[in-house]
Amino acid sequence: xxxxxxxxxxxxxxxxxxxxxxxxxxxxxxxxxxxxxxxxxxxxxxxxxxxxxxxxxxxxxxxxxxxxxxxxxxxxxxxxxxxxxxxxxxxxxxxxxxxxxxxxxxxxxxxxxxxxxxxxxxxxxxxxxxxxxxxxxxxxxxxxxxxxxxxxxxxxxxxxxxxxxxxxxxxxxxxxxxxxxxxxxxxxxxxxxxxxxxxxxxxxxxxxxxxxxxxxxxxxxxxxxxxxxxxxxxxxxxxxxxxxxxxxxxxxxxxxxxxxxxx
Numbered sequence: 001x002x003x004x005x006x007x008x009x010x011x012x013x014x015x016x017x018x019x020x021x022x023x024x025x026x027x028x029x030x031x032x033x034x035x036x037x038x039x040x041x042x043x044x045x046x047x048x049x050x051x052x053x054x055x056x057x058x059x060x061x062x063x064x065x066x067x068x069x070x071x072x073x074x075x076x077x078x079x080x081x082x083x084x085x086x087x088x089x090x091x092x093x094x095x096x097x098x099x100x101x102x103x104x105x106x107x108x109x110x111x112x113x114x115x116x117x118x119x120x121x122x123x124x125x126x127x128x129x130x131x132x133x134x135x136x137x138x139x140x141x142x143x144x145x146x147x148x149x150x151x152x153x154x155x156x157x158x159x160x161x162x163x164x165x166x167x168x169x170x171x172x173x174x175x176x177x178x179x180x181x182x183x184x185x186x187x188x189x190x191x192x193x194x195x196x197x198x199x200x201x202x203x204x205x206x207x208x209x210x211x212x213x214x215x216x217x218x219x220x221x222x223x224x225x226x227x228x229x230x231x232x233x234x235x236x237x238x239x240x241x242x243x244x245x246x247x248x249x250x251x252x253x254x255x256x257x258x259x260x261x262x263x
Contacts, residue, residue: 004242006031010088011079013037013066013123016047018192019142019232020092026233027240028055032088035060035079066093066119067111076126085134088240089127091120091164092142095194096156098201104156112156117163124171128180137180138240141168145188145255153205154198165251172249181248183239188255189217190227222257 005027015024016038028034028051036051036059038044044061052058062078064071079086096112097104120141131137143161145151150158168182175182189195195214202213218225232254238244239252253259 001243003030003237003240005088005237005240007033008087008240009033009035009079009083009085010090010240011035011037011075011086011123011127012090012092013119014092014094015090016040016043018194019187019190019229020090021047021051022229022233023090023092023142023236024059024233025051025054026230026237027088028057028059030237030241031057033057033060033083035062035083035086037062037064037066037075039063039065066123067114069122072119072122072126080130085130086127087131087134087137089123089131089137089139090142090236090240091123091139093119095144095154096160098153098198100153100155109156109160112160116157116160117167120164120167124167124182128175131175131180132178135179137175137178138244139168139175139180139182140236140239141165141182141184142236143184143186143251145186145253145259147184147186147251148253148261149259153201168251169249176248181239181244183244183247183249184251185232185236185239186251186253186255187227187232188221188253188258190229190232190254192229195226220258221255225256227254227256 010032012024014020015036048061062075064075093115146157147162147165199210199213203210
């Protein structure tokens with residue numbers, strides 16, 4: 001299926017590893033001009049070369065700390081100078097630390113707020129003028145299944161990532177007037193390095209092995225396995241594509257059937 005992504009310009013935030021990099025690979029494989037982002041110049045360079053090796057397309061790499069407004073502004077100036085526009089935005093940021101209510105002070109709550117919500121606000125605010133002008137745009141926010149179903153020991157994610165859903169739904173009607181579609185994708189556990197960190201945290205909290213902690217998670221997934229980054233990237237690529245012409249303001253869980261709710 002041709003997703004109609006050739007020559008579209010896509011910014012994928014926090015894309016030097018994990019789900020962000022998988023999304024960048026999926027979009028580049030479709031012929032998209034991809035911009036990748038991360039804090040560390042060395043990591044960005046390595047990710048760019050890995051994406052080129054997999055797809056034949058070298059992404060444009062821009063270092064930026066998404067919690068700093070000045071970095072986001074500078075990144076978009078570079079994008080405008082290089083490409084003149086942006087058609088697709090995938091917001092993403094590393095997940096906040098694991099822990100419960102008694103584990104966090106005010107400054108850690110504020111750090112999570114800047115990371116999980118304000119990074120998305122700044123990226124969307126910078127990208128939408130281009131999209132409105134050209135009467136076409138796609139925005140996908142990578143969040144977490146925690147926005148639909150709280151997960152033990154992920155209090156910051158449970159609390160703050162839900163606000164991204166509220167943001168997207170609130171602006172989806174206005175953006176739709178200019179054919180700009182905004183959706184959210186809510187992954188459960190996918191085979192990335194963050195899983196190692198989360199399983200270590202769970203194992204320590206419960207007094208079990210990391211392997212046992214992972215098996216407890218897999219038992220909750222009807223498909224009986226974790227999702228893969230490649231599968232995740234393919235879903236995001238569809239949401240960003242010409243083939244998605246009517247879906248907006250929605251939150252899609254990527255969870256192998258683990259979500260227990262109806263809505």
